[in-house]
Amino acid sequence: MGYEPQPDFGTPEVRSEKTVTLTVDGRDVAVPEGTSVMRAAASCGGSIPKLCATDSLESFGSCRLCLVEIDGMRGTPASCTTPVAEGMVVHTQTERLAKLRRGVMELYISDHPLDCLTCSANNDCELQDMAAAVGLRDVRYGYDGENHLGQAVDLSNPYFLFAPVKCITCSRCVRACDEVQGTLALTVEGRGFGSAISAGQAGDDFLSSECVSCGACVQACPTSALMEKSVKQLGKPERSVVTTCAYCGVGCTFRAEMKGEQLVRMVPWKDGKANRGHSCVKGRFAWGYANHQDRITKPMIRETIDQPWREVDWEEALAFTAGRLNAIKAQHGARALGGITSSRCTNEEAYLVQKLVRGGFGSNNVDTCARVCHSPTGYGLKTTFGTSAGTQDFDSVMDADVILVIGANPTDAHPVFASRMKRRLRQGAKLIVIDPRRIDLVRSPHIAAAHHLPLQPGTNVAVLTAMAHVIVTEGLADEAFIRERCDWDEYRDWAQFVADERHSPEFLEPVTKVPADELRAAARLYATGGNGAIYYGLGVTEHSQGSSTVMAIANLAMATGNIGRPGVGVNPLRGQNNVQGSCDMGSFPHELSGYRHISDQATRDLFEQDWGVTLDPEPGLRINNMLDAAVDGSFKAIYIQGEDILQSDPNTHHVAAGLAAMECVIVHDLFLNETANYAHVFLPGSTFLEKDGTFTNAERRIQPVRKVMEPANGYADWEVTQELANAMGLGWTYSHPKEVLAEIARLTPTFAGVSWERLCEEGSLQWPVNEQYPDGAPVMHVDGFVRGKGKFVVTEYVPTDEKTGPRFPLLLTTGRILSQYNVGAQTRRTANVAWHEEDLLEIHPADADNRGLADGDWARLASRTGETTLRVKVTDRVAPGVVYTTFHHPATQANVVTTDYSDWATNCPEYKVTAVQVMPSNGPSEWQEDYAALSARSRRISHDGQVEPAE
Template sequence: MLLVPETDFGTPASRAETLVTLTIDGREITVPEGTSIMRASMEAGIQVPKLCATDMVDAFGSCRLCLIEIEGRNGTPASCTTPVAPGLIVHTQTTRLKDIRKGVMELYISDHPLDCLTCAANGDCELQDMAGAVGLRDVRYGYEGDNHVKARDSDGLNARWMPKDESNPYFTYDPSKCIVCSRCVRACEEVQGTFALTIEGRGFDSRVSPGQHEDFLSSECVSCGACVQACPTATLTEKSVISIGQPEHSVVTTCAYCGVGCSFKAEMRGEELVRMVPWKDGQANRGHSCVKGRFAYGYSTHKERILNPMIREKVTDPWREVSWDEALAHTAAEFRRIQYQYGRESIGGITSSRCTNEETYLVQKLIRAGFGNNNVDTCARVCHSPTGYGLGQAFGTSAGTQNFDSVENTDVVIVIGANPTDGHPVFGSRLKKRLRQGAKLIVIDPRRIDLVRTPHVEAAYHLPLRPGTNVAVVTALAHVIVTEGLCDEAFIRTRCDWSEFEDWAGFVAEERHSPEATEALTGVPAEALRGAARLFATGGNGSIYYGLGVTEHSQGSTTVMAIANLAMATGNIGRPGVGVNPLRGQNNVQGSCDMGSFPHELPGYRHVSDDATRDIFEKLWGVTLSDEPGLRIPNMLDAAVDGSFKGLYIQGEDILQSDPDTKHVAAGLAAMECVVVQDLFLNETANYAHVFLPGSTFLEKDGTFTNAERRINRVRRVMTPRNGYADWEVTQNLARAMGLGWDYTHPSEIMDEIAATTPSFAKVSYAYLDEKGSVQWPCNEQAPEGSPIMHIDGFVRGKGKFIRTEYVATDEKTGPRFPLLLTTGRILSQYNVGAQTRRTENVIWHEEDRLEIHPHDAELRGVRDGDWVRLASRSGDTTLRALITDRVATGVVYTTFHHPTTQANVITTDFSDWATNCPEYKVTAVQISPSNGPSEWQTEYEDQARQSRRIAAKLEAAE
């Protein structure tokens, strides 16, 4: 195997449609207008020497190496900054050019260390390559005199020399190797959009400086790795490359963190992962990455990872390591015993949005075909189930309407209940790039998220609503659009049901939905809301991006439908730059929903009561399927507490930490007789488990993930599973132990079964994915290339459906005892419950969850920054440290839930979405008081967890 080849064309592609023909080194080449001569040359296979150019950033023209000569023009222009023109005759290699290049290289090398043999970039250094390319044989200037290379010179300390900055946990900055090409600075600005770097000083004093001459860690750097990728020398280098060496082969795979689904090259040395490098051909990320996908993979070899199956009689016993055969036989026997004793419906399972489509498909198949019931649910229950329901109702498909590329064509963006720069960072960067080009932004969020104002990006409107009033705000936006005559009537008449529209328009036009009438309720100034509505309706291509701040409410589904109404009323569906875009949380949450993880739906969102669909699976699987929807996660827990539900197979989800009302979850789990947890680590749920089956990481298996834009991306195995089996094999072995005759030898066979049974996946196969890179479902006879944008000529359901969205206040209300509203969110460096990221160096950026509180509310309660505070709701209480900030409004507090000790979900209540039971994480009435340490529950929990995680010493072989 070799490294996956990637060509650097030097400058970005031109999007022009007019073509231009010119001659370069005697070869005729035709390229789009606006292409640089450098890129045109590379497309013809002619490599012009270069240092400061790379195709992720715009041309800069500073290195003076890529000079060319053009017949009939004076001088030697830089090929990176000179665009093509018809009929040009270009020479890239003449005596004059050779002399200039050699001279330039000589100057570079005269201030660069000559430690190539021991340098970390040896084998991957563009400076070295260029020295070779221009034929540098001598450096006439010598290495004495002013330089940045030597720590000491003849007069003592060399003031120009700067030590290595090793403050970032993942990469180092060695100023002595810097050639000041500015690629890192430009990558930080143009690709990532953080603007953390600059060149300070001028001339020979020029240096790359994070922030104001700080180290990387103290600056605004978000450790996305774009600068490291851009650096042509060893100046910015991954610490893993320094310690391991250069990779020898690479495999393209898909990140297992958020729903953006970035494509990466896993660069390997044998079975050791050297580094993850974003793949430029990745159609979701276009060569960009964030700190999690790029660097935070160390959990896969973390010492706490469990590699052997374990069982125990009671959850108070220590774990006992056993063989795979024993663990699976024990599990099968227990499940059968429970079903015999308590009935067929007494067991169920939870599929994982972190695992592959194929694995998810197998788990639901095991439950439906093996357990003989529909008691299957997934973590999408607690995040985007309202998206599935709401968009299914309005449009006919339970997914977003666009691809991520669509953002490049948008003119006005509404971001509601999402924080892309933290939660979906690579999409956040792509959005910021479009905003810097002039697109307008409307942020609807109780908290002042970074996008509201960050260098070179400023929201036109920030509507800081009170948590829980989404429906009222979105309906008020519709009120303004309808009453001010800003609807796209032509679109509505052709694409939607007109009478339903009229009914809806009459409803939203009622005075009680006006911004003025709802202001007191929502806290959003009426004038700002009117301005935002007008901007969205008249500003060109309007797109809406939303996240869990929309769905995780008692009216989550209603808000999703209100968003769909807004998009349809303004004609913003069915072309690039518009649409309704749920930013899905987990790598495969879209896929897990597609694969039939819900208790009422078979794969492809087909209801279990549909005879035709059941017939397909019954014939293939040779079983009779139940036509009754099974239990949802909360129902399973309720039934467990009631004593009718006794066994649960959980693949890759930590319901104890991630689901609401922790105490209720704990009680449900404690009431079961056989809880099977399949995971990488002894997670919080495993504290209540009887069987632990070790899981495998995304690096250890083949499969597919489906990201938020419905893109089916391949996951490729780069190393042997350390636990012995990929997760799909574990499920298959469990199925076999339960008497099912499964015989898959590779996940591709599972995908073939999915394609054969699910119309929207009909054309999907591993061979097809290898050919196309990735496809977006639906991918079938009607759409053989997949469907980047949906509902182009008509809605999947036929006519778009306008639905009335009556605002109903949540039952979770503030009062004298609980006067503040708690809302929750995420931070860039940590992922979800943190099981993975907490086991990486990412903790350096977020070692604990903090409670954000407005200075006014803090002062009233005598809380100072950094103080421990007790956070109490009707459900429970916990303690954490306060962070005083005006990012949150008065009356609102905010925290993250990345650390299990915080136990934020002890606080959240069991209120949930009326349609889907998605929990209301985003609104909890709370009170804050000063505290001096962990709450009683936290202490008890810690003790219980410690007790529960004991593993008995291995028995001697002789015994």
């Protein structure tokens, strides 16, 4: 499409079953009851002048431009604040109105710089448009009076500027920050003529304020007062392409606004069903990595990992790679080879990688980065409900009465959904937070959790079983729902188990460290507070009992009847953009696409006939098992697409040992990541801006990803995989990802009704899309569970083997921060480092005091596995005895200290519980120094015999 502003109806859409009919300038229009006159006029093709109104915000009625005349009504009411009425007759363009509007515009323009031709909003400015719309020809007041001209521009934010001189104080930015984002960082300071927009407290600029740089204010601004620096630098875009964000599992829809192949800005798409027109600092602004100087665009190979890289053409790289793979297969057998699909790549790319491994390599040794995040969700929800996915769409949260957040930090990791959640909480929904840390949601402007249960890390199952104990023993279970929808005998067994006194909150309090009365109150609220919705993240899954915790959550939801309708459900918040999709695509070693076990003969037959191969009926190795097998000598080669296991996976020493033991490590990525230090082949990857395909977000929503520029490396990732497959003699002939998607639909019942063409037409589809659900399923398990009867699973609390003791008295838990994403490979290469330039260790003041540590001091963080150093941040957000850090920076490598303990069912690493000691330090650890030297050596690139560092 060309570049034009997104339609703006002036006030938000109203949901009402009753329709009201009225007449606007002689045109009949029918709209839902409660709709504003402004929106009704826009709905029938009209355009009432406005400045303070926009349809992402509640009406405000301050600019006085949108006045209308209504038959039978006195004066000239503001159309934005006047609701429609049956039979109403509205006039939006009269001589009287024109005079009033011109008068208003004269006042605005008398205090506004007249530099339209050189303004960065020229021809994309609502103030300019309104001046034209009202026919402003002169300003009777002149321009010499008191004004706001000459004020300094705030350039502190790396992505947008605030030019108060261009501000008309419509307060759209303030309201966007309040209503859309929910941060309330902006305000209007002063009164009357002295009113001015201000970020934070006096003396703050945008960067030092509480602003989270979501961009909502920039999007809401009608002038160039708040403007992307990229637009100021590059000018107005000339075309736009709707695509899907490649950061977290929310899956925001954006308009990539372009000049030729230059991305000018990413603007959240109002029609995006996951984000509803909102964005965060990552998706909105942090796309500069796509053209970062560190990006590798040519294939590289080397015989051994102590050699420098040698740039080669694609033909040589692929021949070298295929030769090595074929030789290893011939010598050691198919089970010596494997691959890892990427949760950052498209469904089609993940599907092709697992097809290459199963059909080309000949083994089922394929896994995905979901192994280290949400694999327990797959196991737990499939066992209890029958399918490995969340039950709701994001809109569902607006119908929730009680929101239970466990082991998730949505404001940092899923910020756009967090804003929806916060909106619902401000409307009055109750909040329960179960988390060792006092995450931002616990207390933020206009939001306070009814209950925060700061549990001891590793005791999720004990806490949830104690909640179940309260629900069952106090008669709060929804027995009618359970009898109708679940296996009654299994429920009785479970109820008997949880009712045992040893599962009471009081009995377990010494273990969980959660006050029993607070836990009882939280359980009662969840069971009796109306629609109860559970949202959870990696604080649930990344434990030795991750799968048990997921099942314990499912048990709670079934026991209280909180399944099968809007406002309830069990909702895993997925970490990366396509975690759901990569799992759906058969990326796990034991199952083919659609979660069908590899041992099932009928399923194998289907794929064998379609692919023309014979499949191994035995499950393959998981990532951590691949590394074990490599150290053991039976696993020799790995193809890793879009994943940095050296930085992201636990026990870095062990990962390094596994990689170093292999004969062929192929890294397919944008950058020479940490894993590439141990690679023999580097295949340059493409960004989400450079390819077509689909992502599936946390609500099972399949959305198109569209190519807006040519791949800098020459090929989209799916093409690289195809080239590798063909170099191995597989003869693939896909010419577009839509052909891959058609194959997925052909072979996967839950995708049967999905096609590229349909996605392009409808925007998105939520699987299952098949005969039973031809238009998809926003909410699952409505009339019955996918598995038939819901299954209650007894979840015994089994303490982790990772114990604190005199040498390692503290518990380390790890997580993310808003501005950075996963291992930081993308976000560290953007201006997001302004907010987080290094990983910090959060430590409670008492623990810091005991060790003589002050804020900003260097500390040595040591576990039984390894040690690193980083600066400390002293805060009571963490409980005494608990420390916390992020894993975004390779210089820190938090995973040097994490262990290889893992979830009993899925081997998802136990990132959230590591026994550690923290002591003062005066510099990097020996490991850090050695690793820095290794990285420098490993990244050397030879150009015509001259060796130089890659970065």
